[in-house]
Amino acid sequence: xxxxxxxxxxxxxxxxxxxxxxxxxxxxxxxxxxxxxxxxxxxxxxxxxxxxxxxxxxxxxxxxxxxxxxxxxxxxxxxxxxxxxxxxxxxxxxxxxxxxxxxxxxxxxxxxxxxxxxxxxxxxxxxxxxxxxxxxxxxxxxxxxxxxxxxxxxxxxxxxxxxxxxxxxxxxxxxxxxxxxxxxxxxxxxxxxxxxxxxxxxxxxxxxxxxxxxx
Numbered sequence: 001x002x003x004x005x006x007x008x009x010x011x012x013x014x015x016x017x018x019x020x021x022x023x024x025x026x027x028x029x030x031x032x033x034x035x036x037x038x039x040x041x042x043x044x045x046x047x048x049x050x051x052x053x054x055x056x057x058x059x060x061x062x063x064x065x066x067x068x069x070x071x072x073x074x075x076x077x078x079x080x081x082x083x084x085x086x087x088x089x090x091x092x093x094x095x096x097x098x099x100x101x102x103x104x105x106x107x108x109x110x111x112x113x114x115x116x117x118x119x120x121x122x123x124x125x126x127x128x129x130x131x132x133x134x135x136x137x138x139x140x141x142x143x144x145x146x147x148x149x150x151x152x153x154x155x156x157x158x159x160x161x162x163x164x165x166x167x168x169x170x171x172x173x174x175x176x177x178x179x180x181x182x183x184x185x186x187x188x189x190x191x192x193x194x195x196x197x198x199x200x201x202x203x204x205x206x207x208x209x210x211x212x213x214x215x
Contacts, residue, residue, distance in 0.1 A: 005211075008127045012076050013083065015123025018116055019132075020087035025113030027051075027092070028099045031106035032172020034113070035157035035164070035179050036134070042169030052089030056082055062133035071140050072202040074130025081133055103173075110174050114182055118189035126195065130202045138186075139197055149190070149197070154183035 026034040033041055036055075043054045059081035067073050091097065100106035125131050131139055134156070141152040157179050165171045190197065 008129060009075075012079060012124050012127035012129050015120045015125070015127065016080060016083045017087060018120030018123060019080075020084050020091060020120075022113045022116030022118075022120055023084070023088055024091045024097055025116060026110050026174070026178065028097050029106040029110035029113065029174050030100045031103060031110060032174030032176070032178075033164075033170050034110070035160040035175065035182065038164030038169035038171055038175055039160040039167070040164070040169075042164040042167030045168050050089050051092070052085035052087075054085075055088060056085035059085070059133040062137055066133060066136040066140055069140055071136045072130050072204050074128075074203050074205055075208055076124055076127055076129030076202070077132060077136065078205075079129070080124060080131075080135075084132070106174065107177065110177060111181070111185075114178060114185040115189065117182070118185040121186060122189055122193055122195055125197050125200060128200055128202050129208075130204070131197065131200075135197070142198060148187065150183035150187035152183070153186055154179065157182050 023034070023037060027037055032038075036058075037051070040051045040054045040058065043049075043058070044051050047054070049057075063073065063077060063081060098109075100109050121132075121135055125135060130136075138149060138153045138156060141147070141156070142149045145152065161169075161171065161175055161179055189195075
């Protein structure tokens, strides 16, 4: 049981790292920020904070909504909210990723980032420790509306763009590409891996606590 727990925990953090890496790739594409980053950067400029710090705060606010609507909250939900923000700030600080110098390389880098985010989503959702706040919102809307998961994800991303743009976030060609493609990148990745996130039973914090108490 303990070995399985730590194996899942490793899968979770692989997913969180990949997600953070995907975000950093989209930022360094330099052709317009991805939707959530438009929001995060806009808020960071408004409140004088780092992108990672804003990411944590936004994740917490979304968590309040999804938790109220009955979505499971687990170790993964909380880790997603905190770890992605911290790792993203670290990646940006270390500055080891290339920066796109032209439109072609920028588009290629952005698409790579989107699929990296989608793959990261697969790993940490598959760990069944609880979907992250943003993906919890995606799953919640999919369940409530019956619409394809790609459509729900795309709608969320477009909303983030509108709010972020209003707050001063940078909107460009990359933003349009991200808004149109992120949902389908997630949908394609999940389909290729034969993965349905709505069928995952996420382990809630109470269940994790009880499993350790029984030992």
